Amino acid sequence: MAAGMRVCLGLVGAAVVALAACSTGNHAVTTAAQPLTVPSLPIEASPTDPPSPSAAPSPSPSRKPSPKPTKTLKKTVTAGADIPRTTKSPAPNDGVPTKGAGTFTVAPGGTSVVGTGSTLVTYRVELEDGIAWGANTPWTVSGFASTVDAILADPRGWIASAAHPVTDAAQHMTDASWSFQRVSGSSYSVRIRLATPDTVDKLCGAVGLQTQGVYSCRYGTTILINLRRWLKGAPGFAIDLTGYRHMVINHEMGHLLGFAHMLCPGAGQPAPVMQTQTISLGGCVPNAYPFSATGTFVDGPWAPS
Numbered sequence: 001m002a003a004g005m006r007v008c009l010g011l012v013g014a015a016v017v018a019l020a021a022c023s024t025g026n027h028a029v030t031t032a033a034q035p036l037t038v039p040s041l042p043i044e045a046s047p048t049d050p051p052s053p054s055a056a057p058s059p060s061p062s063r064k065p066s067p068k069p070t071k072t073l074k075k076t077v078t079a080g081a082d083i084p085r086t087t088k089s090p091a092p093n094d095g096v097p098t099k100g101a102g103t104f105t106v107a108p109g110g111t112s113v114v115g116t117g118s119t120l121v122t123y124r125v126e127l128e129d130g131i132a133w134g135a136n137t138p139w140t141v142s143g144f145a146s147t148v149d150a151i152l153a154d155p156r157g158w159i160a161s162a163a164h165p166v167t168d169a170a171q172h173m174t175d176a177s178w179s180f181q182r183v184s185g186s187s188y189s190v191r192i193r194l195a196t197p198d199t200v201d202k203l204c205g206a207v208g209l210q211t212q213g214v215y216s217c218r219y220g221t222t223i224l225i226n227l228r229r230w231l232k233g234a235p236g237f238a239i240d241l242t243g244y245r246h247m248v249i250n251h252e253m254g255h256l257l258g259f260a261h262m263l264c265p266g267a268g269q270p271a272p273v274m275q276t277q278t279i280s281l282g283g284c285v286p287n288a289y290p291f292s293a294t295g296t297f298v299d300g301p302w303a304p305s
Helices: 141-152 158-162 197-205 227-232 241-257
Strands: 034-036 104-106 119-128 166-168 173-176 178-182 190-195 217-219 222-226
Touching: 119 141, 119 241, 141 178, 141 241, 158 178, 158 241, 190 197, 190 227, 190 241, 197 217, 197 222, 197 227, 217 241, 222 227, 222 241, 227 241
Parallel strands: 034 119, 119 178, 119 190, 190 222
Antiparallel strands: 104 119, 166 173, 217 222
């Protein structure tokens, strides 16, 4: 996707983008998560036991200080999409349903909080109505929600930040860490929508983003995942379809958390999840996760976004 636009392959909410170098902290965050929500754009819209008798009063229990919220989730998220600079040919006739009703069903219920990071991100999952699936295996809103839930709960995902918090002054982060919870009400940090190419083009086009029937976009508190990408993956992305889905959700969530794009740090190394991997790997090895299995934050040089 294009220069000056945010990465989105295949859906945001108000988040933050900056240019700088990212480094990880070494101490775990142990404080309880505090919910943070971002206003939606107009586009859519125990009691304690009594002390034991004693000659001296029992000391009051010590209280842990409340965590200081990071500046992530507080900035205005610039609308963006990961679209190459070159003009692309029309979307292929690949059997992907191109049209839906343009309305969305919200996944019912929700989850408990996943992770112990200090900033709670609440997300709502939605699926477009009226999709004629044809020969494709249908996705239900509950199935899409369960997949997103599993991606955000992966130990290599953004929840690893609790044990490995991120500090980067240029990204306005000091010991930043995140936890996640799916909700179904009207109050949320971000909504993640799976939509047909025509609907993505219409909604993204309303904020000036030309997704050409292929690409995804993000604006305000909305991430739009293009159904074509979700079903077919991305050309040149040399991992399986499951890996692509993990990458696109983690990538777009990363923008919501405040991360700009990154470049490949060196040939043969894992690509940062904030790299525009569906445009070019730049010599890196495809990677779907923000953290390695050992807890290292996979980063690279900051790129103009």
